[in-house]
Amino acid sequence: MRSTTVGRSGCPVTGLGFGAAGIGNLYSAVSDEAAAAALDAAWAAGVRYFDTAPHYGLGLSERRLGASLRGRPRDAYTVSTKAGRILEPREHVGEAAHGESAYGDDLDNGFAVPAAFRRRWDFSAEGVLRSVEESLERLGLDRIDIVYLHDPDDHGEQAFREAYPALERMRAEGTVRAIGAGMNQAEMLGRFVRDTDVDVVLCAGRFTLLDQRAADELLPLAAARGRSVVVGGVFNSGLLADPKPGATYDYRAADPDVLERALRIKAVAERHGVPLRAAALRFPFRHPAVASVLVGARSADEVEDAARMLAVPVPDGLWAELEEEGLVKRS
Numbered sequence: 119m120r121s122t123t124v125g126r127s128g129c130p131v132t133g134l135g136f137g138a139a140g141i142g143n144l145y146s147a148v149s150d151e152a153a154a155a156a157l158d159a160a161w162a163a164g165v166r167y168f169d170t171a172p173h174y175g176l177g178l179s180e181r182r183l184g185a186s187l188r189g190r191p192r193d194a195y196t197v198s199t200k201a202g203r204i205l206e207p208r209e210h211v212g213e214a215a216h217g218e219s220a221y222g223d224d225l226d227n228g229f230a231v232p233a234a235f236r237r238r239w240d241f242s243a244e245g246v247l248r249s250v251e252e253s254l255e256r257l258g259l260d261r262i263d264i265v266y267l268h269d270p271d272d273h274g275e276q277a278f279r280e281a282y283p284a285l286e287r288m289r290a291e292g293t294v295r296a297i298g299a300g301m302n303q304a305e306m307l308g309r310f311v312r313d314t315d316v317d318v319v320l321c322a323g324r325f326t327l328l329d330q331r332a333a334d335e336l337l338p339l340a341a342a343r344g345r346s347v348v349v350g351g352v353f354n355s356g357l358l359a360d361p362k363p364g365a366t367y368d369y370r371a372a373d374p375d376v377l378e379r380a381l382r383i384k385a386v387a388e389r390h391g392v393p394l395r396a397a398a399l400r401f402p403f404r405h406p407a408v409a410s411v412l413v414g415a416r417s418a419d420e421v422e423d424a425a426r427m428l429a430v431p432v433p434d435g436l437w438a439e440l441e442e443e444g445l446v447k448r449s
Contacts, residue, residue, distance in 0.1 A: 122346055122409040122410075124264065124296045124298075124317040124318040124346045124409065125263070125264070125289070125295040125296025125297075125317045125318075126289065126295070126296075126317075127292075127295040127296075129196055129263045129264060129295040129296045129317075130166065130167075130196055131167050131196055131264075131318070131346060131348065131409045131410045132164075132165075132166055132167055132409075132410060133403070133410060133411065133428070134163070134164075134165050134167075134399075134410070134411060134413060134424065134425065134428055135165065135167035135168065135169055135348065135410045135411065135412040135413070136156075136157070136160045136165050136167065136168045136169065136412070136413065136415065136421070137169050137350055137412035137413055137414035137415070138168060138169060138170040138171075138174060138179045138180075138182075138183050138414075139170075139171070139174045139175075139179060139414050140156075140414045140415055140416035140420075141153035141156060141157070141174075141175075141178075141179055141182050141183070141415075141416060142170075142174030142175025142176075142178045142179030142182075142229055142231070143175045143178060143229050143230040143231050144174070144175070144228055144229060144230075144414070144416070145225075145228060145229075145230065146230050147230045147231075148416045148417075150182065152416065152417055152418075153182045153186075153416070154182070154185070154186055155417065155418040156415050156416060156417050156418050156420065156421050157182070157183065157186035157187075158186070158418070159415075159418035159421040159422055160415070160421045161186075161190070163421060163422065163424075163425035164425075165421075165425075166194060166195045166196060167195070167196045167198075167410055167412075168183055168187065168195065168196070168197050168198070169197075169198045169199075169320070169348070169350075169412055170183050170197070170198070170199050170200075170257075171199055171200035171203075171268055171300075172199070172200065172201075172203055172204075172205050172237075172249065172252070172253060172256075173200070173203050173227075173237065173268060174229070175224075175229045175231045176205055176224055176229065176231050176232075176233070176234065176235045176237075177205055177235070177256050178229075178231055180199060180253055180256040180257050181256050181257075181258075183197070183257065184256065184257035184258040184259055185258070187257075187259065188258055188259065192259070192260060192261075196263045196264065197257065197259065197262055197263050197264070198262070198263060198264035198265070198266060198320075198348075199250075199253045199257070199262055199264075199265060199266075200249075200265065200266045200267070200268030200300055201241075201245070201246045201249035201250060201253075201265055201266070201267060201268060201281065201285075202239065202240065202241055202245075202246075202249070202267050202268040202269060202270060202273070202277070202281070203237040203238065203239060203240070203249070203268060204237070204238045204239075204240045204245055204248060204249060204252075205235040205236070205237060205238075205252070206235060206236050206237075206238055207234065207235055208221055208233060208234055208235060208236055220232075221233045221234045239272075239273060241267065241270055241273045241276040241277045241280060241281040242276065242280050242281070243280045243281065243283065243284035245281070246265075246267075246280075246281045246284040246285060246288075247284060247288070250262065250265055250288065250293065250294065261293075261294070261295070262294050263294070263295045263296060264294065264295065264296045264297070264298065264317070264318060265285060265288070265294045265296075265297055265298075266297075266298050266299050266300035266318075266319075266320050267281050267282065267285070267298070267299040267300070268299075268300055269300070269301055269302070270299065270301070270306070271301065271303065271306065274306060274309075277299075278309075278313070278314070282297075282310075282314055282316075285297040286315065289317075296317035296318055297316055297317055297318075298310070298316040298317055298318040298319045298320065299316065299319050299320070300319070300320030300321075300322070300348075300350075301319075301320070301321065301322065302322045302323050302324070302351070302368075303321075303324060303331075304321055304324040304325075304331045304332040304334070304335065304336040305335070305336075307319045307321055307332075307336050308335040308336040308339055311336065311339045311340050311343060311345050312339055312343075316345060317345065317346065318345065318346040318347070318348060318409070319336070319340070319345070319346075319347055319348070320347075320348045320349075320350060320412070321336060321347055321348070321349055321350070322349075322350035322351040322412075323350070323351035323354055323355070323368060324336075324351075325337065325347075325349050325401075325402050325405070325408070326349075326351065326352050326353075326354050326358060326398065326401065326402070327358055327380075327383050327397065327398050327401050327440075327445075327446060328354050328357065328358060328367070328376065328379065328380060328383070329354065330446060330447045332347070332349075333405070333447055337405050337407045337408070338407075340407040341405070341406055341407040345407070346407065346408075346409040346410075347405075347407045347408050347409065348408075348409060348410045348411075348412060349402040349408055349410070349411050349412070350411075350412040350414075351412075352398050352399055352401070352402060352411055352413070353395070353398055354367050354368055355367060355368055355369050357372050357376065357377065357380050358380060358383075358394060358395070358398040359394075359395055359398070361377055361380035361381050361384055361394070362377075363377065365377065365380075367380075379445065380394075382443070382445060383397070383440065383445050383446075386436060386439050386440055386443065386445065387436060389439070390432075390433055390435060390436040390439070392430060392431075392432050392433075392436055393427060393430065395423070395424075395427045396427040396428070396430035396432060397432055397436060399411060399413070399424065399427050399428045400428065400430075400432045401446075404437065404449055405449075411428075437449070
């Protein structure tokens with residue numbers, strides 16, 4: 119698997135990356151021990167790129183990731199986090215029953231943690247600086263390698279006018295080594311690559327076996343400008359891991375036509391002796407702009423499975439058949 123560097127200081131980003139939303143208690147609780155075991159398994163599998171965000175578990179993901187990495191050689195790994203949401207403490211909400219949080223929970227935002235903080239969107243220069251400082255404190259590390267502007271979809275003008283220049287200043291001062299944006303869409307990421315001097319962008323769910331929108335503009339632009347793309351969400355929130363009735367696609371139940379397409383892709387993969395998960399993981403690396411694929415994991419077993427799947431050889435004939443059947447765009 120190829121590796122690349124991003125940023126002015128040659129920040130390394132390698133093939134398989136660890137997406138740390140899961141250890142922030144995404145959807146359901148993960149114990150400290152299970153989170154630590156997942157991170158240890160990632161390290162043992164050779165993973166050296168770890169991505170987190172304040173949003174993930176209201177800071178829990180950053181705290182757990184930092185605790186795991188602090189004993190590792192600092193120059194041996196790359197950490198990215200994100201800016202755009204400030205975490206502000208809440209007052210207690212009512213009286214808690216025995217064993218329950220006095221704050222209520224954060225499940226409306228997807229995380230099984232006490233809602234001890236509220237998220238406030240902030241793409242001002244001051245907000246970005248504060249976010250990075252607070253992330254450093256939660257991580258307990260001496261530096262953050264990559265900072266992405268996180269989901270600026272509805273805050274685009276402020277993100278370009280205020281947040282992005284603040285990141286440029288931090289990069290020039292050496293506070294961070296590389297800068298970019300991370301989103302669940304490709305169009306605005308294309309604007310970042312075209313109109314700014316970002317080093318890397320993180321595109322979730324838009325360059326997968328089921329959705330190749332990033333190939334229309336973003337990936338060709340990144341390749342032409344020598345920018346790196348990190349791809350997340352390669353299983354489209356579950357459907358490409360195990361396509362069956364009730365499986366989720368982009369965080370909701372998959373429509374019948376999408377499920378049928380996923381099953382057709384699975385059948386092609388199996389005809390070539392390749393598990394669907396292996397094909398889904400390998401697919402983004404077919405484009406030269408893709409530097410890394412992030413896989414979210416909440417257990418050591420999930421990490422080890424991802425590493426095994428990525429090691430499965432995928433014959434060219436599989437891609438050719440998918441293209442011939444119109445299941446993926448021609449490369």
